[in-house]
Amino acid sequence: MPVSSIFTSRRTVLRAAGAGAVALGLAGCKSAVDEKKSSPAGASGQPKKGGTLQIGSLTDFTPALLFTQNAFTAVHRLVFNTLTSYDPKTLQPQPQLAKSWQVAADGKSVTFQLREGVKFHNGRPFTADDVVFAINNLKDPKRSAQLRATAAVVQEIQVVNPLEVTLKLAHPVSNLFDLFEFMIITDKDSVEEAVTGKKLIGTGPFVFKSWTPGASLSFAKNPEYFIPERPYFDGVEVRIIPNNDSLVSALRGKQVQLAIGLNGRDVAPVKTDPQFTVQQYDTGSGAVYVGANVTVKPFDDKRVRQAISYAINRERIVQQSLGGFGLPSSAPWPKSSPAYSDATAKRYPHDPERAKALLAEAGVSNLDVPLAYLNTSTVIAQMIQFDLQQVGIKTTLEPLDPAKFQAQLIGQTMPALWAGSHGFAQLHPATLAVSAYPFNEAKNTSKFSDPAYTEIVQKAWRQPDADSPAAKAAYQDLSEVLLDRQFVIDLVVLANLYVADKSLQGVGQNTYASLVLDDAYLA
């Protein structure tokens, strides 16, 4: 066939393609790009009212986990409120739905005066009965609330009047206000519909409109919010973008103004771009650690566990695997914790010689053990493997997917070593030891038990005043015992960060990393 004869057809194709391109570019034509673009930034720095905030989230909302701290952070403090909220700098509780409170001198009861005139989104007034419901709800094992142990300490609830309620405790607990920061107040009549994502009724700044699983959530401003003039936004749309790079693309393409759930490495492409803000919170977002099963020899010897702690180069993990975001630390505490100190963070510097000496002292050589890890953090596992190899500990990597990892973690069936991450160190230090599974003094993944540890944990937990010198001394004891026993070898406190368009101001979060948009606006 002569080449010329196909040219006509090719020309036709090209012409058609060109026409299509022109059609898309025509002035009257709608563009999906412009349709979603944010309004241009205004000149003034004054909070601007109105507009809809577009958020991109890596994870989807899981209604079954509504009463559990989980990866989806854009619902708890949008739709709901809590009784109190911490000042993020001092961990001092501030009024929210409770306007004042008194803790008894013996720490065994607390009385709340509730804010009057607060209404749920369905118009029902908020009263003491809703507080009673919220506490009993958290005690229900099906809710799998991490602070259930603390909720269970509340033995008796007395409704003094519709706006006053007294809680009687079995014993004083230092992390009591962690509970009131955590416990969202939901409409008691619709809770079963809440845990299936049908209806979310709270008192918060935004009213839940809809949830399309895997796609989006939609919220509208609550015109009757108890804080006057708030929120600024008319609405909030959350788009689920399950891929890290796609989420960054959506931000760069101006489809979303706020990206949540990204880690340090993901934000590298926009880190130095003046169009975007990378905001970090001192509360961190959990910590990477290596756990040791102390029933497997020779890990019953704390010197071997300490050797591992010296062997791992924490700084390198932060630089090479986490994009430079995160705090290398031997202790679990983020900087916001009352137990944090530079000295404990730097207790185990990278010192392979010392690690080898400790191993020799323990009479350990030719070690070859399995190292299980979460398959979402392969790079970190490989770095740990390399560092351990340098001091003579050979490991075989065993990747586990999240469901399997979690099952082995709570089922106490981890091999000799495993690498994972834990949360709950951002709160009162005792919360970690009674609520985070790797540390739980009653039953933990390491199968570690030590009367001294139990005593220290209980002492730190049962402090009547969380800020007293006695409490602070107890936290230090807790820190020391963890650093000495090293059944959990902490490596890096992960950065808690979000990336946003420069024009977005006033975004906050609570101590459980729930997004707070009461004061947010687009400048």
Add this chain to the structure above:
Amino acid sequence: MTGYLLRRLPSALGVLLLASFAIFFILRAVPGDPVATLAGSDPSPETVAAIRADLGLDRPVLAQYGTWLADVLRGDLGRSYVIGGEVSELLSQRIGKSVELTIGALVFSLAIGLVLGVLGVTVKNRAGQAVLSAINAISLIVPAYVSGFLLVFLFAITWPVLPPGGHVSVLSDPQIGFQYLLMPALVMALPPAAIVARYVKDGLLQALGEDYTRTAKSLGIPHRRILWRHALPNALPPVLTVLGMLVGTLLGSAVIIEAVFAWPGLGTLAEQAVTRRDYPVIQAVLLFMVAVFVIVQLLTDLAYALIDPRVRLR
């Protein structure tokens, strides 16, 4: 044709039953379970037991299968354990979006494949052939997450003419919807397009070597007419067969492409459900995909007979 369909029905149903059994038991053989996901990071043994009993997972597996199968036959797909809501509702929210993406990808792969295949026969010079086979090879081997991000980088960030991701239904707003569909459908279409091109080219070469082509040529019929009217129809049946098979590949590649383009279809639902061991959802999605595959195979056989009258359905 109705008779033919009726004869095929028992074997199709058999395949579905076998698939339901395999899906159910393979899922439960995979380590990890939905209770671990639901129980959060600090579950007490009571929490785990309460959730397990609540989901009915403490019953024998065979009894669970019986209940599930009976429910499915009644049209009840059950409730999602982890994601939340009725499984049928989750599926119906996604199916339309997946159909949109798959049809878009099929149209693109057929169009691109036909153009490349015909060019493969008509372009005679060496440079042209080299370019064509390079395009073919690249479409086939470049993984979706690479081509996807390349397109996003070019057309959503560097030269922002298309949205980087998301979904607007083509039916509700054709103009906007098409802009959302363009990149994901194209990325999905690339590897199948290369395969289609290969089959078109081989089919054409074979047809052009047949006696009837030589006869047509000797009668002075123009080459273009021979190619389009005589050779191409004869080259199409195998292409159709392979396209039917490719539907399965497309459903599989949807998992990655939907994630890259934040396209809320069945692929992301499957991924979400698998990582959290949301058994009822995975079972329903997989069973649905098997059903689609079975139906597409049936339709392919029927279409075969329509394009090629020599094939008689027995």
